Amino acid sequence: MTGQEEPSSFRLAYVPGVTPTKWVRIWNERLPDVPLTLVQVPADEAFELLRGGGADAGFVRLPVDRTDLSAIPLYAETTVVVVPKDHVVAAVEEVSAEDLAEEIVLHPLDDTLDWERPPGLPAIERPATTADAIELVAAGVGLLVVPQSLARLHHRKDLTYRPVSDTPESRVALSWPQAETTPDLVEEFIGIVRGRTVNSTRGRAATPPQPKAKAKRPEKGGRPAEKSSRSGSGGARGAKASKNVKRGSKPGKPRRRS
Template identity: 60%
Template sequence: MTEMQVNPSFRLAYVPGVTPGKWVRVWSERLPDVPLDLLAVPAGDGEGTLREGTADAGLVRLPVDRDVLSAIPLYTETTVVVFPKDHWLAAAEEVALGDLAEEVVFHPLDDSLGWPAGLPGRPAIERPASTADAVELVAANVGVLLVPQSLARLHHRKDLTFRPVAEAPQSQVGLAWPEDRTTDLVEEFIGIVRGRTVNSSRGRGAQPAAEPRKAAPPRKSQPQKGGQQKAGQHKGGQPKGRPKPAAGGRGAAAAKRGKPKRRS
């Protein structure tokens, strides 16, 4: 059961690489009287922001602590490797993890890929503090960087490019919120990201169902062209009550006799 929303606005946190614009536009159309406040947070602070109650919900990178937060997976991103444009990797359309064996691969502290089997390539002397710092080192031709594609685009530079990496871990983006604070407005935003229409949404933006149209009264039959049938007359033009001549009667016998013969 949901609780009533007390806040005059809805606060939505989002981490780098996530673009909430399309959902914000739908929100403003359905709930124009409830402002949606966007809160950009560092990649590693999405879960903490929700725990502290600074935001009502957040577009974060999964996984999150499911004992405290509820979450809905939204999409999974392609992992790419970022390198200078004149690097030899630029000749390939797709890079394999084995191709990075001799490369220095940076592992920033805000990494969102996890690498359960370990990072490929040679480790750097130290881990960059952030993805942005790692991109600067890549631009200095010190090494390469593996990130979700949205982060490669976010930190785009003219002297850098990227390629998809086969068999690399991938980052999943989801909508999360505190489980004990599932308000009506949270339900409304869940409906938006899931693509529910206005009438199918559970939140306050749902419109009342239209009343069914009343069936039109049956049309009265119209008289046939040519006027009404005369009283006492059938459709065939015969007077009512007068029987048709029977086959083989006087009329038929006269027809058989034909013209009378002249006497000689």
């Protein structure tokens, strides 16, 4: 941290559905001397992990309590409905929340969408997790509305998904504990996520600009010598031609008069 010895590693938390591969690769290229440790955490436990010091920063789902946590919103996900492949919904490209009004729609306890009222008919009991809800969809118990990344994470050959309009979107953010001074490594990772270049003035590893090399002045006599060598070639050809002329002008034997 600033003014102190930096930690030997950087701990990055991420919730299910988030793929931090790109940012981890850039980190390893820029800071090969500081290992990055990934910490996978359930969405509903991510904030307590950050508050308790279990990670330096983390990819979480909004909303974030800004009382003691900072956050940078990154992107919003498409909301989809997961259905069996032989379900009627699988025959269309997109559905609306109203189209699901007569369907049983599962609402797991770890749901990441901020509903005013979930679509469809409620199940008798709420599944504990999204993974449990996926199993129930495969068993034909009901449908599941989730962010697209979670549908991909829990992919099964017997299930598919379609976008759903008129539903909340899940938004992913980078979050870290608030402090008077942001730790250097957190600032470095923020720069990576925001797309700052390696030579940015912010961050830990900015490369100072290198002075441009001054062009060398030609030494005295250097250029003229080169020119003289060129002119010398021409002079040599001229001398050869002159020599040939002299050879050609050599008098022959006198003719006899008749």
